[in-house]
Amino acid sequence: MASHGCCGDKNHESVHNHDEDSAEIGIEYSLYNKIDKEHLECLNETIEGSGKTIFKAWEDRLNFDIFVESDADEELLFNIPFTGNVKLKGIKVIGEDAETHPSKLRLFKNRPSMTFDDVSAAADQEFDLAKDKTGAVEYSTKVVTFSNVYHLTLHFPSNFGGESTKIYYIGLKGEFSEGHHHGVTICTYEARALPQDHKNPLNEYSSSRVGQ
Numbered sequence: 001m002a003s004h005g006c007c008g009d010k011n012h013e014s015v016h017n018h019d020e021d022s023a024e025i026g027i028e029y030s031l032y033n034k035i036d037k038e039h040l041e042c043l044n045e046t047i048e049g050s051g052k053t054i055f056k057a058w059e060d061r062l063n064f065d066i067f068v069e070s071d072a073d074e075e076l077l078f079n080i081p082f083t084g085n086v087k088l089k090g091i092k093v094i095g096e097d098a099e100t101h102p103s104k105l106r107l108f109k110n111r112p113s114m115t116f117d118d119v120s121a122a123a124d125q126e127f128d129l130a131k132d133k134t135g136a137v138e139y140s141t142k143v144v145t146f147s148n149v150y151h152l153t154l155h156f157p158s159n160f161g162g163e164s165t166k167i168y169y170i171g172l173k174g175e176f177s178e179g180h181h182h183g184v185t186i187c188t189y190e191a192r193a194l195p196q197d198h199k200n201p202l203n204e205y206s207s208s209r210v211g212q
Contacts, residue, residue: 026058029092031172036081043077043116044070046164051078054170061094061135061169069100070156070165076102078154079114082176088146090173091139094132099162101131105139108153109146119155131160135169150179 032055042051050068060066070076095101106123108114124146127139146152152172159165 022058028090028173029058029171031082031086031088031174031176032056034082034084034086034176035172036083039081041079041113042068043079044072044075046071051076054167055080055172056169058135058171061092061171064168067166067168074102074156074159074162074165075116076154076156076165076167077114077116077119078152078170079112080152080154081112082150082152084150084176084178086146086149086152086172087143087175087177088141088149088152088172089143089175090141090171091127092132092135092137092169092171092173093129093139093167094135094169095165095167097131097133099160100164100166101129101133101160101162102156102165102167103129103158103160104156105129106155106157107141107146108155109149110151111153112151114153114155119157123155133168135171138173146174 035055037052037055040052040055045051046069053066054068056063056066068076091105091107093102093105105127106119107125107127108119108121109124111118125142129139130137154170156165156167
């Protein structure tokens with residue numbers, strides 16, 4: 001991170017560097033665009049549909065008017081389908097600097113429609129979370145494990161002592177590719193034989209006989 005100098009030129013350079021860094025992070029954390037929002041599901045949310053709203057652009061991460069809050073207890077569970085395949089590299093979680101901030105995150109790969117009855121299974125990866133109200137902390141995933149993800153489940157089992165859990169932003173960093181079925185369709189089409197590619201030897205023989 002660039003240091004803030006006392007002179008005007010240094011301050012200008014520092015701000016410029018921060019802007020560049022923020023823009024780069026925004027590009028890296030753009031997987032929210034590849035989520036199938038219509039089928040994204042959040043269990044134990046106080047307001048129905050609020051869980052979908054926290055998967056948003058990096059520049060909107062500090063909009064604290066938009067958040068999800070747990071209902072019956074401190075747990076939240078997100079079932080996140082993607083529109084293709086994802087190589088997940090990092091996660092950011094923004095909450096309040098308070099007891100309502102989630103304290104643990106558990107990840108499950110390619111297990112659609114999980115419920116709280118299913119989370120007793122071993123997670124593919126777990127993180128102990130720090131209180132983060134700006135998105136400064138990045139949690140790096142095991143890229144080998146999360147290299148071909150079409151569905152991601154996020155389980156927040158606990159917080160720092162609050163009766164409910166509040167989350168303002170979840171950022172997902174990684175690479176996206178279209179589903180494999182598209183490639184198969186294209187290959188099948190290109191492999192289809194075309195009539196003009198295969199001349200009939202009988203026709204050629206007949207033509208030669210007529211010319212004699």
